[in-house]
Amino acid sequence: MQLFHIKLCQEKRYNAPDLSTINGERHSASDAFLKPNLHRQNLRLQSHSQVIKILINGGRRAIGVMYIHNGKVKKVYARKEVILSAGAIDSPKLLLLSGIGPKEQLQTHGIRSVVDLKGVGQNFQDHPLVAGISYTTERNAENLIPMMYGGNSQRDYIRNRTGPLSVPFGVVGYFTVNLGVDPDPNVEDTLFLFQSVLMGTDFGLVGVSTYGYTREVFQDYLREQGGRTGFVITVKLNWPKSRGSVSLRSKNPMEAPVIDPNYLSHPDDVEMLLKSIKYALIIGNTTALKDGLGAKLYDKPLLGCKHLKHGSDDYWRCFVRRMLSIGYHPSGTCKMAPPSDPDGVVSPRLKVRGVEGLRVIDASIMPLITSSNLNAPTMMIGEKGASMIKEDWGYVE
Ligand SMILES: Cc1cc2nc3c(=O)[nH]c(=O)nc-3n(C[C@H](O)[C@H](O)[C@H](O)COP(=O)(O)OP(=O)(O)OC[C@H]3O[C@@H](n4cnc5c(N)ncnc54)[C@H](O)[C@@H]3O)c2cc1C
Known part of the structure; x- marks a missing residue:
């Protein structure tokens, strides 16, 4: 039956699932976008590192991140902006740890509130x-x-x-x-x-x-x-x-x-x-x-x-x-919305409300889950986000 189905799929007589594969192997976002660009001078990959906080200065501007690498706490600073792409579970978690989220929840955990944003972590x-x-x-x-x-x-x-x-x-x-x-x-x-x-x-x-x-x-x-x-x-x-x-x-x-x-x-x-x-x-x-x-x-x-x-x-x-x-498709927890929506977390240009220099670009920004599986739409969000960053900083292709 499996072979029968594969034959039908190959003949395109009904919908064969679209797969992110090359040569019969899963082709991840890392394989597709990151690894081919590792030679670039303006890209440095620091693996085995866990971000624990976004650094925000007194002017409510994100200036870098704090992370743990080889058991040591380190900091790295951004010249222009910080992009958070930790997925629908960890992106809201990192915003909350950094003081961006519902004030009451932050108070419960003794975290100083930077921006009271009630939508962070909601809409899962x-x-x-x-x-x-x-x-x-x-x-x-x-x-x-x-x-x-x-x-x-x-x-x-x-x-x-x-x-x-x-x-x-x-x-x-x-x-x-x-x-x-x-x-x-x-x-x-x-x-x-x-x-x-x-x-x-x-x-x-x-x-x-x-x-x-x-x-x-x-x-x-x-x-x-x-x-x-x-x-x-x-x-x-x-x-x-x-x-x-x-x-x-x-x-x-x-x-x-x-x-x-x-x-x-x-x-x-x-x-x-x-x-x-x-x-x-x-x-x-x-x-x-x-x-x-x-x-x-x-x-x-x-x-x-x-x-x-x-x-x-x-x-x-x-x-x-x-x-x-x-479907293993968590999404929606840093909802993109117009300013009129009190539950919104990021603007249509994916900028976090109330903070300068911080965007979220991953599946968490979906206001409504896509009808399809999430891998391709999330890559599309990444592509669109990259284009908006280039536009905003005057890098026109
Ligand atoms: C088991 C499984 C099977 C799936 N199968 C399919 C499928 O067949 N088809 C499909 O379309 N979709 C599938 N999906 C869904 C798809 O993989 C996700 O929707 C998509 O990867 C979401 O992308 P994202 O960038 O939002 O998050 P992620 O892909 O989760 O990327 C977030 C990244 O941030 C990193 N990160 C998180 N926290 C930190 C931190 N504190 N510091 C540093 N790094 C951090 C994570 O390690 C991860 O690399 C599957 C998901 C799972 C879990």
């Missing part, structure tokens, strides 16, 4: 998903483990960087639809992702921890899938309504912040995921999948939901809560 968003609508298959299904990891597959990958090992964990295709969050029917609010690997196929080695399922759920629900062929339809909300937060645990910069994602706190998110599951079940019941592959819904009752009638709305609501996972 991610893509909630349910990765467990599983179907076992009988026909046209290769024995998956040897096919995925066997000699031919390894040879293909080593020699040509192609084959099953060049596709992330069996992700083979997707489509998006409007299921009713946005009144505009052209806006696609829900994503359906097809994986040609059952969650329990790998005997709990990778998939279970990737999706954050408990050992109990693996043992009771997924373990029986081990070694079987099949596919999974994952449903994902493009625009969830729930909002979480990132706040300081203490003023110690080495301590992780409190991340409260608050997933499914808005009841509409549960109902939308229920709707998406029903849609996925219709797809799984199509003649193409039923007769073509012998697809059969994996209908073992889920641990924790066994008291509910299997297949009822309440059963699937319970399933949503028990099998909820995420």
